[in-house]
Amino acid sequence: MKYIIIVILLLGYTNSKSQDIIVQKIKLRNTSNKENISEIPKIKDVKNQKNPAVEKINSQILEYFWINSFKQNEIEEFKWYDVKYSHEIKQNILCLSIEGESGYGPYPSYLDDEVYFDLQTGEMLNMPLIPFQALFSLSGYVDFIHKYWLAGVKKEFKGVEKCAEMEPYCSYYDIKIDSADKKKVYISLISDCFPHVAQACSPYFSISIELTTISQYLNDVGRYMLLESNYFSKSPLEKFLENRKLNTKLTENIFVFGKIDKKYPFSLAINIASNGIVSGFYFYDSKLQKISLSGIKQNDKITLTEKIENVETGYFEFKYWSELDKNLKDEFALYDGSEKLTYITGLWTNKEKTKTFPILINEIKTPRHY
DSSP states (O other), rough: OOHHHHHHHHHHHHHHHHHHHHEEEEEEEEESSSTTTEEEEEEEEEEEETTTHHHHHHHHHHHHHSSSSSSSSGGGOOOOOEEEEEEEETTOOOOEEEEEEEEEEESSSEEEEEEEEEEEEEEEOOOOOOOOGBBBOHHHHHHHHHHHTTHHHHHHHOOOHHHHTOOOOOTOOOEEEEEOOEEEEEEOOSSOOSSSGGOOOOOOOOOEEEHHHHHGOOHHHHHHHIIISGGSOOHHHHHHHHHHHHTOOOOEEEEEEEEEETTTOOOOEEETTTTTTEEEEEEEETOOOEEEEEEEEEETTEEEEEEEEHHHHEEEEEEEESOOOOOOOSSEEEEEESSSSEEEEEEEEESSSOOEEEEEEEEEBBBBBB
């Protein structure tokens, strides 16, 4: 009984602290166009004017808008247009939904963003990721994209590099869910494929899939988000809190797409267990016949043995590098979301171990990387 009372008191304290926080609307004029007024948020603790967490949040808001003060007469330059925001507070997390346009830089930059803060520490929080591939079983993801996605999206990429005179940032596998209803899920290629100057060359591709069709490819997290809950009708903060819970349930499935010896396109799917044991499969894209893989991840290396009808037919080796070495060839840079890059290289060896070929990795998808 004593422990229940303590928990209730703690919950009451947490809720009361959140209730002490208010978000003030600060109106600022654009210094280039004084007729244009934006509204930006300023956080206030009504019971503690010197709350360090609130001061830290406000400092980060100023930095977000590239200004040094909330007072118009103390700002030398403010080039934002039509900024509006809304806010939500739950479980001591503040969510600011911000829309507007930035006039900084050579091109207008349209803003539609959610920013999250911990009201106890003042830290800015990253949205816990649940990328598209994390909704699928190991086999389900590659089966789904090969059946419903790749043929169509590859057509949209034809000619874009020549049009933009540069390689696109995005790949065939950069997929996002736009929305879902009771019957269908709507998915599309991400739009961030080129810088602003070449946006007109960006590929566009989207499809809608019946939930009854996609359900067979999903894992437990995917079934919950698409079939068993109202996830896609939740507010941004509700999705943040939901993602934090779901993130702990994601399995360590890794998907690799590339070419062996720069000639033979393949798709590879492996699961890495907590003890380092690796299992999965791969296939050549021209055949789609799955070849089993088993092996182990140790430190910065994954070694795999491929088998057909229980007979060894070849070997894969993937290495992780924390720094880019001038001697590396065909390395793939994997961004972990914290401004850190991991470089990955691969080799394939035949069953006699007499020939080894480099692997050109085109894309890697993990449960925590878009």
